[in-house]
Amino acid sequence: MSDAVPATSDLLAVFAVSVAPELARTLDLGGYRWKSISSPTEASEHEPAEGWAGVIVDATDDSTSAWAFIRSLRKNSTAGASTRLLALISGAQITDLELRDELFDDFCLVPFHPAEFEARVRHLLWRTGAEPQQDMVEYRELSLNVATYQASIAGRPLDLTYMEYELLKFLSQNPGKVFTREMLLNRVWGYEYYGGARTVDVHVRRLRAKLGEEYASMIETVRSVGYRFGQTRWS
Amino acid sequence: MTELQDQQRDYIMRSVEERGVRLVRLWFTDILGNLKSFAISPAELENALDDGMTFDGSSIDGFSRIQEADVLAIPDPNTFELLPWGDPKTPEARIFCDINNLDGTPFHGDSRQVLKRHVQSAHAQGLNFYVAPDIEFFYFAAPEPGARPVPLDEASYFDLTTNDVTGTLRKQTIRTLEAMGIPVEYSFHEDAPSQQEIDLRHTDAVSMADGVMTFRLIVREIAAAQGVHATFMPKPLEGVQGSGMHTHMSLFRGDGNEFFADDDDYNLSPTAKSFMAGLLRHAAEITAITNQTINSYKRLVPGFEAPIHVSWARNNRSGLIRVPIAKRGNPTATRVEYRSPDPACNPYLAFALLLAAGMKGVAEGYELPAEADANLFEIDDEVLAKLQIARLPQSLAEALRAMEESELVQEALGEHIFEWFLRNKWREWEAYKTHVSDFEINRYLRAL
Numbered sequence: 001m002s003d004a005v006p007a008t009s010d011l012l013a014v015f016a017v018s019v020a021p022e023l024a025r026t027l028d029l030g031g032y033r034w035k036s037i038s039s040p041t042e043a044s045e046h047e048p049a050e051g052w053a054g055v056i057v058d059a060t061d062d063s064t065s066a067w068a069f070i071r072s073l074r075k076n077s078t079a080g081a082s083t084r085l086l087a088l089i090s091g092a093q094i095t096d097l098e099l100r101d102e103l104f105d106d107f108c109l110v111p112f113h114p115a116e117f118e119a120r121v122r123h124l125l126w127r128t129g130a131e132p133q134q135d136m137v138e139y140r141e142l143s144l145n146v147a148t149y150q151a152s153i154a155g156r157p158l159d160l161t162y163m164e165y166e167l168l169k170f171l172s173q174n175p176g177k178v179f180t181r182e183m184l185l186n187r188v189w190g191y192e193y194y195g196g197a198r199t200v201d202v203h204v205r206r207l208r209a210k211l212g213e214e215y216a217s218m219i220e221t222v223r224s225v226g227y228r229f230g231q232t233r234w235s
Numbered sequence: 236m237t238e239l240q241d242q243q244r245d246y247i248m249r250s251v252e253e254r255g256v257r258l259v260r261l262w263f264t265d266i267l268g269n270l271k272s273f274a275i276s277p278a279e280l281e282n283a284l285d286d287g288m289t290f291d292g293s294s295i296d297g298f299s300r301i302q303e304a305d306v307l308a309i310p311d312p313n314t315f316e317l318l319p320w321g322d323p324k325t326p327e328a329r330i331f332c333d334i335n336n337l338d339g340t341p342f343h344g345d346s347r348q349v350l351k352r353h354v355q356s357a358h359a360q361g362l363n364f365y366v367a368p369d370i371e372f373f374y375f376a377a378p379e380p381g382a383r384p385v386p387l388d389e390a391s392y393f394d395l396t397t398n399d400v401t402g403t404l405r406k407q408t409i410r411t412l413e414a415m416g417i418p419v420e421y422s423f424h425e426d427a428p429s430q431q432e433i434d435l436r437h438t439d440a441v442s443m444a445d446g447v448m449t450f451r452l453i454v455r456e457i458a459a460a461q462g463v464h465a466t467f468m469p470k471p472l473e474g475v476q477g478s479g480m481h482t483h484m485s486l487f488r489g490d491g492n493e494f495f496a497d498d499d500d501y502n503l504s505p506t507a508k509s510f511m512a513g514l515l516r517h518a519a520e521i522t523a524i525t526n527q528t529i530n531s532y533k534r535l536v537p538g539f540e541a542p543i544h545v546s547w548a549r550n551n552r553s554g555l556i557r558v559p560i561a562k563r564g565n566p567t568a569t570r571v572e573y574r575s576p577d578p579a580c581n582p583y584l585a586f587a588l589l590l591a592a593g594m595k596g597v598a599e600g601y602e603l604p605a606e607a608d609a610n611l612f613e614i615d616d617e618v619l620a621k622l623q624i625a626r627l628p629q630s631l632a633e634a635l636r637a638m639e640e641s642e643l644v645q646e647a648l649g650e651h652i653f654e655w656f657l658r659n660k661w662r663e664w665e666a667y668k669t670h671v672s673d674f675e676i677n678r679y680l681r682a683l
Contacts, residue, residue: 148249148253149245149246149249149250149253150249150250150253150254157254159250159254159316159317159319159414161313161314161315161316161416162242162243162246162247162312162313162315163313164416165246181490196363196487196488196489196490197489197490198363198365198487198490198567199439202436202437202438202439202442205418205436206416206417206418208418209413209414209416209417209418210413210414210416
């Protein structure tokens with residue numbers, strides 16, 4: 001984080017024919033913001049002003065267009081050759097890596113172990129300062145100071161219990177994403193908690209109560225799926 | 236100490252610092268369900284979270300005997316909350332405590348740990364016990380000592396009145412409850428003058444018992460600030476409905492409601508049925524705990540929507556257990572409603588015994604008797620006897636006698652609380668027996 005590199009956005013680009021569910025879930029669970037792209041044009045259209053935090057390229061479905069995309073990115077991206085890039089390849093594609101060392105920073109074999117993949121993404125972003133952990137989490141009127149554990153809504157301090165705070169932090173770090181109760185239980189409470197997935201409902205209800213009528217709808221119930229914080233990504 | 240506990244402790248210490256908390260109130264509950272508290276300064280809090288706070292328990296009903304007066308209050312970091320009343324410039328916080336002996340073993344007079352023990356034993360079978368009470372209470376003008384209570388309004392069930400003082404109080408109360416993380420499901424003006432009902436949303440039993448303790452304090456505090464007296468006395472006014480605490484219960488295994496069955500006429504699973512059978516079979520034994528005052532039994536009389544018979548039904552409010560019909564056949568909403576408890580009980584002990592009685596039924600596979608769907612208030616005793624429908628205890632003395640005989644209650648509460656409670660309540664009964672009431676004077680003084 002302290003390295004003297006230019007600031008980048010915290011948005012990852014994910015290039016794939018279609019983003020594999022396992023990949024999407026691992027990124028979501030890791031708390032990363034990401035955008036799916038399918039062509040070099042799209043990549044430059046959607047690139048944030050500060051450049052991509054990193055790029056993940058899934059080469060398993062169509063390796064030819066994947067490498068073409070990478071080459072084009074290296075030439076045309078705002079940050080030029082410095083964009084950090086992780087290639088996802090199948091075991092049979094290892095030979096594809098030969099003589100392409102300048103094109104990628106790291107690679108990961110598919111199917112991947114989520115923990116390994118996440119560790120690689122974390123390492124990829126290490127020097128760019130785009131790690132998902134930041135001191136302040138802000139979303140509209142809500143702000144959370146991760147360093148001091150304080151939360152406020154429209155300037156009014158929120159008095160939360162520890163678990164309520166952790167749940168709100170997790171949700172607000174991932175606005176627009178839908179989480180199942182199991183995912184939330186898993187990520188926020190950890191496996192040792194025995195209350196069951198209904199614990200999540202109980203805490204969401206309490207959080208809404210504390211946010212107050214005006215802001216209770218920040219945490220939306222997605223029927224028969226789970227919960228979403230804030231707007232959907234696409235709206 | 237686990238990583239989670241470390242983080243929680245850190246969270247509390249930072250909150251205290253950032254919010255400038257001046258005083259931390261350590262809360263716990265005596266055997267009769269009275270909230271007790273002592274305050275410590277933030278400087279002592281870290282130490283309290285690590286090692287607990289020693290205090291002299293001998294002054295507290297049902298706590299230590301003289302020779303072993305000191306006990307330890309162990310704060311439960313999950314329950315740390317800022318109190319949303321008082322001067323915002325000098326904020327105060329509360330935290331619920333478990334009470335331990337100095338050697339670290341649970342103190343036998345601690346009702347919170349009694350409930351925890353039962354919740355954990357259900358959990359050892361993969362079950363989570365959820366509870367949602369509907370709490371009724373009255374608002375009165377601040378009473379003169381010895382005077383009869385005066386209702387604040389004459390509104391009745393669901394009424395909207397223009398000058399509804401009690402409505403304003405209720406709204407403030409609900410805001411405060413929500414700010415303290417006690418979500419409200421419904422609230423309305425009840426049948427009787429000045430009577431209110433607030434229904435809480437289900438949560439795990441320990442949190443809910445903590446919630447009921449907080450609820451009673453909030454209701455009283457907010458009323459007192461307006462010069463109004465709020466009471467949870469079960470039957471403050473003769474001739475109108477009393478205050479109950481109908482308790483909705485369900486058992487969940489993960490996301491699945493163990494009480495629900497698709498293929499049953501009542502949508503009740505075998506677990507639900509034997510749980511209900513357990514409640515019914517042990518109802519008389521646990522009544523001294525769910526209805527612990529002399530006055531409680533003046534609520535449990537015919538004609539006022541309070542149960543008097545040990546029976547169950549789907550939509551009959553005269554029975555002890557009601558099985559509410561779930562909206563849209565929603566499996567997660569399937570639950571049983573136990574209707575005798577009143578809001579003057581110790582919620583930790585009441586929930587513990589409801590769970591113990593229900594789980595006994597499940598463990599032994601008790602058979603659920605047939606539904607009693609007639610209005611039992613209108614059936615005479617002979618027919619009831621034929622249907623084998625018993626009555627709930629008619630007085631505190633009857634309830635205490637049933638409790639004394641109960642192995643289930645003795646085991647569930649532990650020797651210390653069991654004996655202390657009986658001793659204390661028999662004394663109350665003896666004191667009541669010597670009282671000569673208005674009823675007797677009016678009826679006998681001139682006539683005899």
